[in-house]
Amino acid sequence: MLLSDSSLNSTSMSQITEALKSRKTFSLLADTFQALGDDSRIRIVWVLSKGERNVGDLADLLKMSQPAVSHHLRMLRNLRLVRVRREGRTSFYSLDDQHINRLLHEGIEHVEDLLP
Amino acid sequence: MLLSDSSLNSTSMSQITEALKSRKTFSLLADTFQALGDDSRIRIVWVLSKGERNVGDLADLLKMSQPAVSHHLRMLRNLRLVRVRREGRTSFYSLDDQHINRLLHEGIEHVEDLLP
């Protein structure tokens, strides 16, 4: 009978709404990290951190098939990690904001502390 | 015939070793992000960002089974995201270094920019 009893108990209203917000926040946060938690996608993000690229060039650079790259880009796009700029039949992708760049480089610093 | 021809070509030795280092770096980087890319684990990390906790308290706080928490902690431990301090039969976990805290909060900032 959550929220149906008007008497005060140990769980305040603000704590509940905060918990609900956190649920959504953490869910999106997990999705975001998961998107970065794939070898192919993190390499895509790394290339894009150097500057804008189109799909075909990404596929060539990373030696991946074009559909695979496109598939990953859609996922990154849905999570607002990358953005697309269309020019004719070519799609140019870039990192969506500086948060992504910082996440990437914070992660790189972390793993480089671990590697020999 | 990689590396067997002593003549210079377009791929220099330093580029090759750099690429090899990058491969391992990116592989570990992807594993690291993947470890954070799960709803249960990111919530564990979030609780630990507030301070040290033992396994049972984590399970209670996050309403997860003890084996599930233990399973996730092992993964986080293997990747050096958390560390453990044993005291009797109790294991206290905490974030391993400040990189993890920064990754967490950089991620939170990113998603809070997206959520309404």
Place this chain on the structure above:
DNA sequence: TAAACGTATAAGCATCTGTTTATATGTTGT
């Protein structure tokens, strides 16, 4: 408008992941 081009999407699949249930390991207290 037809062909070429760059990209996006869909279906199918083998592999990976996270959970539960059950049990093992190690520690404390009697």
Place this chain on the structure above:
DNA sequence: ACAACATATAAACAGATGCTTATACGTTTA
């Protein structure tokens, strides 16, 4: 030594994931 306790590990299974192959979509050029 034995029971209670805290945590760790293992096996098994449902669901998610990433790749390939095939095809569709939208744009440009002849």
